[in-house]
Amino acid sequence: MPQEDEAMAALEAHAAKSEVPLLLAPLVDTLPGTEDAAVTIGLEGEHHAQNAAVAVALCNAWILRHEGRCTLPNQSPDSLLCP
Numbered sequence: 001m002p003q004e005d006e007a008m009a010a011l012e013a014h015a016a017k018s019e020v021p022l023l024l025a026p027l028v029d030t031l032p033g034t035e036d037a038a039v040t041i042g043l044e045g046e047h048h049a050q051n052a053a054v055a056v057a058l059c060n061a062w063i064l065r066h067e068g069r070c071t072l073p074n075q076s077p078d079s080l081l082c083p
Helices: 003-018 046-066
Strands: none
Touching: none
């Protein structure tokens, strides 16, 4: 999810200090399967689209992890979508 430079720097610093990965959720309209169709989430406002993107990414990661196809150490550091 895009962040202001200062906010992203703060998030990266906190993640590094806490020794946890910083994972980014892609925007809803860039998710796989959305290339040929507009994505409508039913709520107005960019923050709702961002929340939907996080929810989709978390659901995807949860499903893939529980299927044994994704673990955090092998995950791309810049995405919540597992390979």
